[in-house]
Amino acid sequence: ELVSINPDPSQKRFVIDKGAESGVRRGQVLIDARGLVGQVSEVYAKKSMVISITDADHALPVMVARSGFRSILFGQGSDRILSLANLTASDDIKAGDVLLTSGVGGRFPAGIPVGIVKKFKQDAALAFLSAQVQPYARLTYGRQLLLLDVMKNDPPAAVALPVQSEPPAAVKPLEGAKP
Numbered sequence: 755e756l757v758s759i760n761p762d763p764s765q766k767r768f769v770i771d772k773g774a775e776s777g778v779r780r781g782q783v784l785i786d787a788r789g790l791v792g793q794v795s796e797v798y799a800k801k802s803m804v805i806s807i808t809d810a811d812h813a814l815p816v817m818v819a820r821s822g823f824r825s826i827l828f829g830q831g832s833d834r835i836l837s838l839a840n841l842t843a844s845d846d847i848k849a850g851d852v853l854l855t856s857g858v859g860g861r862f863p864a865g866i867p868v869g870i871v872k873k874f875k876q877d878a879a880l881a882f883l884s885a886q887v888q889p890y891a892r893l894t895y896g897r898q899l900l901l902l903d904v905m906k907n908d909p910p911a912a913v914a915l916p917v918q919s920e921p922p923a924a925v926k927p928l929e930g931a932k933p
Contacts, residue, residue, distance in 0.1 A: 771800070788867065790862065809829045809831065819853070820851055820852070837887065838871070838885040854868060871887055
C-alpha cells in the first residue's frame with residue numbers, strides 16, 4: 755500500500771508499506787491494475803521508496819505492441835506524460851500505439867503495459883521527433899499496488915545492503931495512512 759508521497763513536485767517518488775522484513779529488494783517492479791507504476795529505489799526495514807516511471811530521472815526500455823519497434827521512454831516529472839525522444843520519420847511508431855515493457859536490460863519483465871502514444875513533436879534542429887506518451891497506470895489514483903518478484907537471478911550482494919529503519923523525513927505521510 756502507498757503510505758506517503760514526496761512533496762517535491764519535481765520528483766515523482768513515494769513510500770510503500772513493505773520493506774526488507776517483507777523481502778522487498780531494490781529494483782523490484784510495481785504495477786497497478788492497468789500498468790507499470792515504477793520500481794523500488796531504496797529499501798528500509800518496514801518501508802520502501804519507489805521511483806515512478808514519470809520521475810524525470812527515470813528511463814525504461816519499451817516496445818511498440820503493434821510493430822515491435824524498441825526505444826527508451828523517459829519520465830518528464832509529470833504524472834500525465836512520458837516522452838520517447840530521438841525518433842526518426844522512418845521509425846515504425848504512430849499515434850495510438852500501445853507501448854509495453856520490452857524486457858531488454860532485465861529490470862522490467864516484457865509485456866507490461868506502459869502507455870499509449872498521443873502525439874509527435876519535431877525538435878528545434880528538425881533532425882528528430884519526440885512522442886508524448888500517456889501512462890496506462892493511474893499514477894495519481896488509489897493506494898494499492900502489486901510488487902512483482904521477477905529478480906530471481908540477482909546476485910546476493912544486491913539484497914545484502916544495509917537496511918535503514920525509516921525513509922527520509924522529507925516524504926510526508928498520506929492523510930489517514932497507517933504509521
